[in-house]
Amino acid sequence: MSVVTRFAPSPTGFLHIGSARTALFNWLFARHHGGKFLLRIEDTDRERSTQEAIDAIIDSMNWLQLDHDKEIYLQSQFADRHVEVANELLAKGQAYKCYCTPQELDTMRAKATEEKRSPRYDGRCRNREESDLPFAVRFKAPIEGSTTIADLVQGDVTVHNDQLDDMVLLRNDSTPTYMLSVVVDDHDMGITHIIRGDDHLTNAFRQHHLYKAMGWDVPQFAHIPLIHGPDGAKLSKRHGALGAEAYRDMGILPEATCNYLLRLGWGHGDDEIISRQQAKEWFDVSGIGKSPARFDLVKLMNLNSHYLRETADADLVQRIEPWLNEKGFTLEGNKDILTRGMPGLKLRAKNLIELADNALFYLRSLPLPMDEKAQETLTPENLATVAKFVSALENQTTWTESALEEFARGFAETNDVKLGKLASPLRALLTGSTVSPSVFDIMSVLGKEATLERLRTTY
């Protein structure tokens, strides 16, 4: 049997980072087994679902390069089918009409809580007479016995059926609820493996009986632990846990994000850096741990600097474009110099924002904005050394990093100055800063003419 997984987000906001991981796992599982990965937007809550959220989710999926098979399904498209199933269940006596009002349910739950009982629905409408009142349709769940789910991550989990209440299938306006829709859609779409957050674990028991009532095969479940914030509580905005696109906006690469998310709760021996290809080969739900993991932005950043160094120079130049634009610069006519400067630049950045910022000095016109510390290195004494160095440099023909370094070392020795004493004012004049790639790297990237121009500019 071929594997079919799905990612089924509800479009009520951005793609939460935890959901992104769920999507990644489903994608990886399908790709590992050569199966299908479907995307279904669970928009049965028409009130809260927005097109904006749908777009944001699709954007993030694209960014993470989690490509889905077939078209994007909208759950609302299948509402008629869901109602049909509910009616079939009603006809078979496996569901019943519930006339309870919201107030009545509130009272019931309040009383149960007060008496320290579970606030779940007590099934009071199971035997109520037919009436003309508006009604919801509830599933008639078994009361006796127990249910066991052989979860691929959690193992065998058993719950007594008296813990399961009668879930609502159809609201009193005849619209289907999520509980009904997921089961029907997952069945109709031939989903074989449901990988989702373990906040759905208890739902799985009730859904199990719904499958059974319809005589359908129950898919395999894999309930993965949720991601927690640094304090161990459920990850929330407070922790800086935003949508996947927020990480993109922090200048984090999708490769780093996927690698980080993959390693969060899943491991393959001591391996830390795992390429997408490798991940596809290695991924298995049995490797997923059962305990929740805390989200650590510092580690993500570390991974990001690694992937930054691995990325091709020309590619990085393209990727920093948005941040360059933000600062008022364009790629036009600058691609070449940035690409040449990239090896020295990318070694020193944790993210694309830093990378873009650090690259700016290559693009600025003279005189450069000079920061305070850089200004301090421009003492009369240092400037005299620089002037002497510049005249000597005019005769330098081999304009490569190593040749320039050799030249500078020779110059320092014959003039009895320390290399550092020479390098710091050079750095200031070349970049306007005291922190940068190697000055000789910069000189070679800039070329002779531009280098001399910068070194002759006065501040």
Added chain:
RNA sequence: GUCCCCAUCGUCUAGCCCGGCCUAGGACACCACCCUUUCAAGGUGAAGACACGGGUUCGAAUCCCGUUGGGGACGCCA
């Protein structure tokens, strides 16, 4: 409150299923040193954990029970 799940360095984890190879390994972060024109990167090293209590066993991080701590679910939300 009821039910379910979890528990190895600060964090992510390896080891656990199939007890001995574990004086518990790796990574991030932290500290020190080396390299060095700055900053990084890189290298070397230090520090740092089997939640607790009982069993079982010749032997337990690994198996069992309990305690404690954490998490999740209990919507006409998804």
